[in-house]
Amino acid sequence: MALIVQKYGGTSVGSVDRIRNVAQRVAKYKAQGHQVVVVVSAMSGETNRLIALAKEMQPQPDPRELDVMISTGEQVTIALLAMALKDLGLKARSYTGWQVPIRTDNAFTKARIEDISDASMRTDLDSGHVVVVAGFQGVDGDNNITTLGRGGSDTTGVALAAALKADECQIYTDVDGVYTTDPRIVPEARRLKTITFEEMLEMASLGSKVLQIRSVEFAGKYKVKLRVLSSFEEEGDGTLITFEEDDNMEQAIISGIAFNRDEAKITIIGVPDKPGIAYQILGPIADANVDVDMIVQNVGHENTTDFTFTVHRNDFSRAMDIVKKIAGEIGAREVKGDDKIAKVSIVGVGMRSHVGIARNMFEALSKEGINIQMISTSEIKISVVVEDKYMELAVRILHQAFNLDKAA
Numbered sequence: 087m088a089l090i091v092q093k094y095g096g097t098s099v100g101s102v103d104r105i106r107n108v109a110q111r112v113a114k115y116k117a118q119g120h121q122v123v124v125v126v127s128a129m130s131g132e133t134n135r136l137i138a139l140a141k142e143m144q145p146q147p148d149p150r151e152l153d154v155m156i157s158t159g160e161q162v163t164i165a166l167l168a169m170a171l172k173d174l175g176l177k178a179r180s181y182t183g184w185q186v187p188i189r190t191d192n193a194f195t196k197a198r199i200e201d202i203s204d205a206s207m208r209t210d211l212d213s214g215h216v217v218v219v220a221g222f223q224g225v226d227g228d229n230n231i232t233t234l235g236r237g238g239s240d241t242t243g244v245a246l247a248a249a250l251k252a253d254e255c256q257i258y259t260d261v262d263g264v265y266t267t268d269p270r271i272v273p274e275a276r277r278l279k280t281i282t283f284e285e286m287l288e289m290a291s292l293g294s295k296v297l298q299i300r301s302v303e304f305a306g307k308y309k310v311k312l313r314v315l316s317s318f319e320e321e322g323d324g325t326l327i328t329f330e331e332d333d334n335m336e337q338a339i340i341s342g343i344a345f346n347r348d349e350a351k352i353t354i355i356g357v358p359d360k361p362g363i364a365y366q367i368l369g370p371i372a373d374a375n376v377d378v379d380m381i382v383q384n385v386g387h388e389n390t391t392d393f394t395f396t397v398h399r400n401d402f403s404r405a406m407d408i409v410k411k412i413a414g415e416i417g418a419r420e421v422k423g424d425d426k427i428a429k430v431s432i433v434g435v436g437m438r439s440h441v442g443i444a445r446n447m448f449e450a451l452s453k454e455g456i457n458i459q460m461i462s463t464s465e466i467k468i469s470v471v472v473e474d475k476y477m478e479l480a481v482r483i484l485h486q487a488f489n490l491d492k493a494a
Contacts, residue, residue: 087119088253089211093221093243096130097260098317099163108258108317109170112216116176123207123217123250125243126167128159133236149194153223153233157183160220160239168218178216181207183223183231188242190224190232197224197232199241199304202249219246237298244301248308255310256324257297262316263325264289264296266490267343271478274491278341280326283312285341285433288467292344292431302327339436339443340488343481346429347474349379350402351459352409353394356419360389366416367393370408376401380429380462380471390419394460396471399425427459428477431469432484444468450487456480 092112099105108124115122136156140147147155164180171178186207190197207217221239224232234241240257247255263277264286281289283306290299296314305312305327315324357363364383371378379396397405402425413421437443447468451458456479460471472480485491 087121089121089123089250090115091123091125091243091247091250091252091255092258093125093239093256094127094258094317095239095260096127096132098258099126099167100130102166104317105163105166106170109167109174109176111258111317112171113174113176116216121211123211123219123246123252124167125219125221125239125246126160126163127221127239128156128163132159132162150230153194154231157220157223157231157233160222164218164220168216171216171218176216177214178218179210180218180220182220183242184225184229186219186224188224188245190226190234192226192228192230192232194230195233196235197226198300199224199234199245202245204249207246207250234300238300240298240301241304244304244308244310244312247310248304253311255305255312257301257312257314258317259296259314260316260318261296261314262319262322263314264294264327264342266341267481267485268345271345271481272343272485272491275485276491278325279323280328281341282328282435284466285435286312286327288431288433288464289342289344292346292429292433292467292469294342294344339440340432340434340490341436342433343484343488343490344431344433345477345481347477348399349396349427349429349471350399350405350423350425351394351396351427351471352402352405353392353422353424354409354413354418354420355392355422356390357393358389358417359391363391363416364393367409367412368395370412371395371397371405374404374408376405376408380460380469382460396427396429396460426474427471428474429469429471430477430480430484431467432488433467435466437466437468446487447484450483451480454479454483456483 094108168178168180189201210217221242226232265275267275269275287302290297290302312327313324381395384392406423410421456476458470462469
């Protein structure tokens with residue numbers, strides 16, 4: 087008998103019939119003698135509907151009240167799933183985040199989990215119940231309802247698996263695993279049987295939408311065995327996210343191609359080339375809670391330099407306003423912005439032991455006339471910024487260049 091945590095996303099519980107299908111899947115695991123904790127998202131489209139309602143009342147909704155409102159989507163789903171399980175003759179009990187409780191900090195709309203109490207859940211599991219928990223939400227020290235940010239149900243699932251020391255955390259979604267890249271762009275993309283946590287973390291941070299990055303970080307930190315599966319297929323092993331690099335990974339130099347359309351670039355031209363200038367620019371950006379991704383500072387010339395960084399496209403206008411003010415204060419010559427860019431990345435633990443990867447990547451892009459605007463690297467990834475109109479072409483070319491359509 088194993089303790090399994092299963093998480094089902096919005097598309098998996100998008101209708102009453104799909105919730106019944108989830109209940110039947112859970113029932114099969116119970117029939118095999120397993121203890122099961124199920125984490126669910128709101129029904130597909132529900133969170134967006136609730137946010138739209140809030141914005142009708144306030145253009146910039148109060149964060150505390152917004153969390154109170156959008157957390158109701160998951161509350162509906164847990165009740166419906168518990169009913170469906172009981173209809174199949176199983177014992178089930180639903181929990182909201184505050185009932186567990188899942189304790190978080192007080193950063194409304196993007197709270198971080200601080201502690202989870204497992205006592206009530208263990209009592210129910212030991213008495214034969216399926217425990218159904220609302221994803222995406224928790225409660226802060228003042229008993230305010232909080233939410234974990236979009237995609238936070240993945241994080242809830244992994245965090246519960248860590249707290250309960252579950253044998254496996256299964257993430258059910260509308261795809262049957264992690265692919266070498268998005269099959270909608272490259273039909274030849276392959277499902278990976280295994281991928282390392284390092285690679286999955288890079289893929290998630292670079293734009294892969296299969297798993298939310300914080301959930302992968304959580305799984306890596308607490309050594310949670312993680313598997314990605316499809317809720318629309320009866321059988322299949324999905325993709326296992328592992329801690330070890332197996333023998334085959336030595337052959338797979340590159341495991342996948344990630345991309346992100348949601349990037350924007352800001353360049354400050356003629357910045358005084360002196361110590362502390364990067365802090366003067368990026369300090370106010372951080373204070374405004376804007377995440378910075380890639381950063382490039384050119385070699386100084388005649389006591390000035392150019393400073394370029396990327397942000398999420400949603401933060402572009404706000405970041406530009408901040409930077410224009412900073413540029414005036416530090417005596418920079420000009421500020422330029424570009425929200426028509428995309429980031430394309432190759433990821434693979436095999437890069438540690440193989441040379442010439444960057445050369446092959448740049449050669450493949452060069453042959454197609456794709457200009458590289460920025461480059462950033464880590465031990466197992468290389469990312470480039472290109473014009474967004476070339477993004478899909480770049481992904482296809484790199485997928486072919488590194489033979490990702492062929493099984494290792």
